Amino acid sequence: MKKHYQMWEKLGLNLEKHDQFLEPLPGLYEDLFVSQENRPVAMEYYDFVVGDIHGIRVKELVEEKKKGNPVISSFCVFVPEELVAAAGGASIGLCAGSQFPVPTAERELPGSDLCPLIKSSLGFKMDKICPYFEVSDFVVGETTCDGKKKVWEILDKYIPTYVMELPQTKLKTARQLWESEINRLKEYIEENSGREIKAEKLAKAIKLINKKRDVLQRLYNTRKADPAPISGRDALLITQLAFFDDPARFIEKTSALCEELEIRVEAGEGISEKGAARILIAGTPMPLPSWKIHGLIEQNGGVVVCEETCTGTRYFEAKVPEGGKTLEEQIDNLAERGMNINCACFTPNEARVDDILRLAKEYNVDGVIYYNLQFCQTYNLEYKKISKALKGENIPVIQIESDFSDSDTGQLNTRIQAFLEMI
Amino acid sequence: MKKHYQMWEKLGLNLEKHDQFLEPLPGLYEDLFVSQENRPVAMEYYDFVVGDIHGIRVKELVEEKKKGNPVISSFCVFVPEELVAAAGGASIGLCAGSQFPVPTAERELPGSDLCPLIKSSLGFKMDKICPYFEVSDFVVGETTCDGKKKVWEILDKYIPTYVMELPQTKLKTARQLWESEINRLKEYIEENSGREIKAEKLAKAIKLINKKRDVLQRLYNTRKADPAPISGRDALLITQLAFFDDPARFIEKTSALCEELEIRVEAGEGISEKGAARILIAGTPMPLPSWKIHGLIEQNGGVVVCEETCTGTRYFEAKVPEGGKTLEEQIDNLAERGMNINCACFTPNEARVDDILRLAKEYNVDGVIYYNLQFCQTYNLEYKKISKALKGENIPVIQIESDFSDSDTGQLNTRIQAFLEMI
Numbered sequence: 001m002k003k004h005y006q007m008w009e010k011l012g013l014n015l016e017k018h019d020q021f022l023e024p025l026p027g028l029y030e031d032l033f034v035s036q037e038n039r040p041v042a043m044e045y046y047d048f049v050v051g052d053i054h055g056i057r058v059k060e061l062v063e064e065k066k067k068g069n070p071v072i073s074s075f076c077v078f079v080p081e082e083l084v085a086a087a088g089g090a091s092i093g094l095c096a097g098s099q100f101p102v103p104t105a106e107r108e109l110p111g112s113d114l115c116p117l118i119k120s121s122l123g124f125k126m127d128k129i130c131p132y133f134e135v136s137d138f139v140v141g142e143t144t145c146d147g148k149k150k151v152w153e154i155l156d157k158y159i160p161t162y163v164m165e166l167p168q169t170k171l172k173t174a175r176q177l178w179e180s181e182i183n184r185l186k187e188y189i190e191e192n193s194g195r196e197i198k199a200e201k202l203a204k205a206i207k208l209i210n211k212k213r214d215v216l217q218r219l220y221n222t223r224k225a226d227p228a229p230i231s232g233r234d235a236l237l238i239t240q241l242a243f244f245d246d247p248a249r250f251i252e253k254t255s256a257l258c259e260e261l262e263i264r265v266e267a268g269e270g271i272s273e274k275g276a277a278r279i280l281i282a283g284t285p286m287p288l289p290s291w292k293i294h295g296l297i298e299q300n301g302g303v304v305v306c307e308e309t310c311t312g313t314r315y316f317e318a319k320v321p322e323g324g325k326t327l328e329e330q331i332d333n334l335a336e337r338g339m340n341i342n343c344a345c346f347t348p349n350e351a352r353v354d355d356i357l358r359l360a361k362e363y364n365v366d367g368v369i370y371y372n373l374q375f376c377q378t379y380n381l382e383y384k385k386i387s388k389a390l391k392g393e394n395i396p397v398i399q400i401e402s403d404f405s406d407s408d409t410g411q412l413n414t415r416i417q418a419f420l421e422m423i
Numbered sequence: 424m425k426k427h428y429q430m431w432e433k434l435g436l437n438l439e440k441h442d443q444f445l446e447p448l449p450g451l452y453e454d455l456f457v458s459q460e461n462r463p464v465a466m467e468y469y470d471f472v473v474g475d476i477h478g479i480r481v482k483e484l485v486e487e488k489k490k491g492n493p494v495i496s497s498f499c500v501f502v503p504e505e506l507v508a509a510a511g512g513a514s515i516g517l518c519a520g521s522q523f524p525v526p527t528a529e530r531e532l533p534g535s536d537l538c539p540l541i542k543s544s545l546g547f548k549m550d551k552i553c554p555y556f557e558v559s560d561f562v563v564g565e566t567t568c569d570g571k572k573k574v575w576e577i578l579d580k581y582i583p584t585y586v587m588e589l590p591q592t593k594l595k596t597a598r599q600l601w602e603s604e605i606n607r608l609k610e611y612i613e614e615n616s617g618r619e620i621k622a623e624k625l626a627k628a629i630k631l632i633n634k635k636r637d638v639l640q641r642l643y644n645t646r647k648a649d650p651a652p653i654s655g656r657d658a659l660l661i662t663q664l665a666f667f668d669d670p671a672r673f674i675e676k677t678s679a680l681c682e683e684l685e686i687r688v689e690a691g692e693g694i695s696e697k698g699a700a701r702i703l704i705a706g707t708p709m710p711l712p713s714w715k716i717h718g719l720i721e722q723n724g725g726v727v728v729c730e731e732t733c734t735g736t737r738y739f740e741a742k743v744p745e746g747g748k749t750l751e752e753q754i755d756n757l758a759e760r761g762m763n764i765n766c767a768c769f770t771p772n773e774a775r776v777d778d779i780l781r782l783a784k785e786y787n788v789d790g791v792i793y794y795n796l797q798f799c800q801t802y803n804l805e806y807k808k809i810s811k812a813l814k815g816e817n818i819p820v821i822q823i824e825s826d827f828s829d830s831d832t833g834q835l836n837t838r839i840q841a842f843l844e845m846i
Contacts, residue, residue, distance in 0.1 A: 110806045110822065113536065113798055143591040146569045149770045150804035163770060165597055168566040169588045173603040180596040347572045347586060375536055375798075381573035383533045399533065 001026050002052045007059065011134040018129040021100050022054065025289065032233060032295050038271060040230055040264065042257035049241055057244065058131040064090050065135065070193040073136040075121055075287075076144055077310045077341060078166050080334045082320065083186050085205035085247065087195040092132050093243025094139070096121040097290030099405040101129060108154055115375045116403035117287060118147045125158045132244065133159060137192060140185065142166045144345040145378060162188055170339050170346055179335040186331065199327045206320045206330065212247050213316035215254045220313070222261040223305045224363050226278065227270020229261040232304020233294040234271075239311050240288040277302040277420045280363055282356050282386065283371035284379050285310035290404050293371055296413050302420045306363040308356055309371070314341055344378035352382065353389045360395050367423040368397040369416070396423045424449050427478045430485065434557040441552045444523050445477065448712065455656060455718050461694060463653055463687065465680035469660055472668065480667065481554040487513050488558065493616035496559040498544060498710075499567055500733045500764060501589050503757045505743065506609050508628035508670065510618040515555050516666025517562070519544040520713030522827040524552060531577055538796045539826035540710060541570045548581045555667065556582060560615060563608065565589045567768040568801060585611055593762050593769055602758040609754065622750045629743045629753065635670050636739035638677045643736070645684040646728045647786050649701065650693020652684040655727020656717040657694075662734050663711040700725040700843050703786060705779050705809065706794035707802050708733035713827055716794055719836050725843045729786040731779055732794070737764055740778075767801035775805065776812045783818050790846040791820040792839070819846045 001022055008015060029050055033043075049057070061071050070089030074081070081091035099116070101123025106112060108122060124130040133139075138160040141152035155161045164181045167174030186197050216239060222229050238257070242250055264270070279302050281293065286309060294304050307313065318340035324330035342352035360368060368390055372380050383399050390397045398419050402408055424445055431438060452473055456466075472480070484494050493512030497504070504514035522539070524546025529535060531545060547553040556562075561583040564575035578584045587604045590597030609620050639662060645652050661680075665673055687693070702725050704716065709732060717727050730736065741763035747753035765775035783791060791813055795803050806822050813820045821842050825831055 108807065110803050113803070114800060143770065146768075146800040147804070149591060150767070150801055153771055153808075154804070163592070165590060165592045165594065167588060167590070167600065168572060169586070171588065171607075173600050173607075174588055177590065177596050177600045184594075184596075344573070345569075347566065348576055375800075377537060377569040377798075378573055380533050380536070381570070381577070384531065385576075 014128040045253040074140040082205040086202040097287035101127040216316040225265040227274045229264035280365040282308040284373040370399040437551040468676045497563040505628040509625040520710035524550040639739040648688040652687035703788040705731040707796040793822040
């Protein structure tokens with residue numbers, strides 16, 4: 001892992017803590033990713049990105065800023081990155097998948113009954129160990145859950161945090177609110193960056209980001225094959241990196257990977273044996289570097305073939321309609337995408353059941369692992385309904401509640417092993 | 424406690440469970456309320472209501488239904504009961520403050536990381552021990568927190584549950600959504616009841632419910648005196664009963680009580696000694712029959728003089744402007760009230776800090792107990808900010824997290840005792 005102390009210091013990182021944070025990553029990555037047998041060759045790009053995870057991309061962003069381009073961060077699939085791209089800037093999906101900064105965040109938070117993702121997000125900033133935070137002009141939060149909604153108020157003390165109100169239903173009036181929120185963000189970006197977001201640029205940005213979604217769909221399509229040509233952890237990693245890589249480069253590199261994978265599928269070549277237990281993960285996001293569940297499943301002989309999560313299909317399945325010519329039409333289209341994402345933050349959210357049943361069929365899965373970040377009430381409260389629907393289709397399912405620590409690894413290993421044996 | 428088995432059976436109550444549920448109430452009520460020395464005489468009305476808590480009012484509601492009047496239930500101060508009154512119906516704030524039905528609710532809920540109020544609400548219906556549920560045409564839920572939002576989906580399997588989307592900010596566009604939600608509820612009530620809600624009736628209903636708020640404010644004003652003329656538990660009980668009593672009768676009876684209290688204040692007569700530690704409770708609601716915290720404070724020599732909760736000032740301080748002549752204006756005014764309530768469900772919610780500091784001053788309190796229902800993330804996440812503001816004004820504060828069970832009574836007693844000694 002390359003060191004860029006000069007840049008990190010300039011960005012205001014806590015160098016000592018940052019070193020401590022990065023220290024275990026190369027070993028973990030080697031064990032979990034690099035050591036896989038028969039891995040697609042094109043994974044070398046992503047290995048390269050991870051190998052310099054706080055270097056090369058950060059350097060690019062520092063350069064962007066020198067040119068006066070905005071760098072704007074977010075944590076959620078609902079934030080329309082198209083607006084940032086249209087302003088000539090870079091949109092970053094921030095890291096929030098590590099236990100490391102959680103104890104620091106807990107100093108600001110009363111009690112511990114809070115989702116680890118939220119604690120991790122706040123902790124990364126408080127600990128000053130995330131160069132992406134430090135290079136950002138501001139953060140765009142959203143009201144997708146009680147915990148995030150209130151923690152943005154705290155985060156705002158550390159970095160300007162702009163909050164979008166995502167409605168909680170899909171009523172026509174709620175959609176109007178969302179549309180007006182997208183427009184408000186547009187104006188905020190314009191004001192902050194001094195860049196006007198023009199219809200022509202926004203049309204291009206919509207096309208570009210849709211292409212990123214297309215290439216992820218193409219990647220996921222290859223996973224429908226048995227044997228799967230790529231491991232679940234590699235696919236997860238790619239989706240995680242999609243949140244902060246340069247979109248055009250990401251599309252190019254992932255297209256190249258897809259070509260290799262499609263050839264493998266054609267040849268019946270897989271990352272695991274044909275017939276390995278095929279798992280769909282449904283539930284809450286797994287932000288970088290949260291790889292625990294995939295690791296446990298695949299080290300026990302299963303293969304994750306799809307993620308119905310915010311770091312999976314919820315990130316790319318819903319696309320922005322491309323027809324819009326005026327800003328008004330385009331913003332209406334951006335709003336449309338949000339309303340087509342079936343997040344548990346909405347009520348009702350019956351379409352999510354359909355999504356999961358459809359994905360289980362499309363990816364020909366043997367079982368579903370319902371992954372729930374601790375204290376995420378909305379996803380937790382949808383489990384019963386979803387497990388009932390899956391059982392109705394004779395698809396085995398278990399729920400796993402976890403955080404980003406290793407404290408439950410042994411217990412999870414036993415449960416996952418038992419589940420894989422059963423199916 | 425009077426028995427009305429014939430009516431209860433007709434309503435479909437589980438008579439055996441219902442008996443078990445009611446069984447400890449008279450003893451508890453005797454110990455906590457009736458046994459108080461020097462209690463205002465006019466409390467006898469509320470004693471009478473509690474003594475027949477599942478009888479006389481339920482009978483009235485059954486009669487209302489026979490006349491074709493709607494009976495509509497809710498759980499939250501944001502639901503505009505004026506609309507129900509304008510349709511000639513009765514609005515009921517449902518019970519949700521008992522541990523008794525929680526184990527039943529937990530059968531429908533995954534894990535136990537959920538607010539006891541929400542579990543209790545669902546459990547009352549599942550157990551069939553609440554005649555108010557059984558006499559209701561439908562329930563009006565709202566999106567004030569993740570837990571409630573998703574549990575309405577489950578409750579809807581047991582009783583029709585209509586959900587209002589309360590926005591999460593107070594932006595102009597969010598207020599518009601709330602206004603349209605009030606209008607949507609109006610139409611739903613009209614459709615369901617076959618009653619047209621006319622401007623003239625709604626104007627009267629707005630005045631009536633404002634009068635209920637006024638009388639509660641008048642009651643609270645008497646508590647500003649030292650010694651307080653009424654105990655905190657009695658005042659809490661009155662607010663709890665305000666949610667489901669007939670508004671006109673409640674106003675009459677509570678006005679009579681206020682007259683007595685004002686005379687006591689004039690005479691310097693109190694429920695406790697002058698100089699008893701005066702406590703403001705701030706935080707989450709205490710629905711009927713949740714009296715634990717008040718009991719512990721007052722049995723340890725303190726006196727609760729104000730509640731900054733949904734079963735306190737958040738229920739009555741914000742009033743509906745009365746000028747509206749057209750339905751449009753009136754609905755705009757109903758929306759205005761909601762936007763003036765400083766619930767932790769909003770972001771930002773800085774005005775709640777001001778509210779608490781103001782109440783601490785107005786009620787001349789010696790300390791604040793921040794009461795947090797377990798797993799209520801929004802209120803929990805506001806604690807740090809509020810405690811900091813209070814400490815800045817040299818007002819002592821502790822946070823108490825609890826549920827409706829007695830399992831933590833000993834521990835809470837010790838903490839409350841220590842707090843009262845300290846201040």
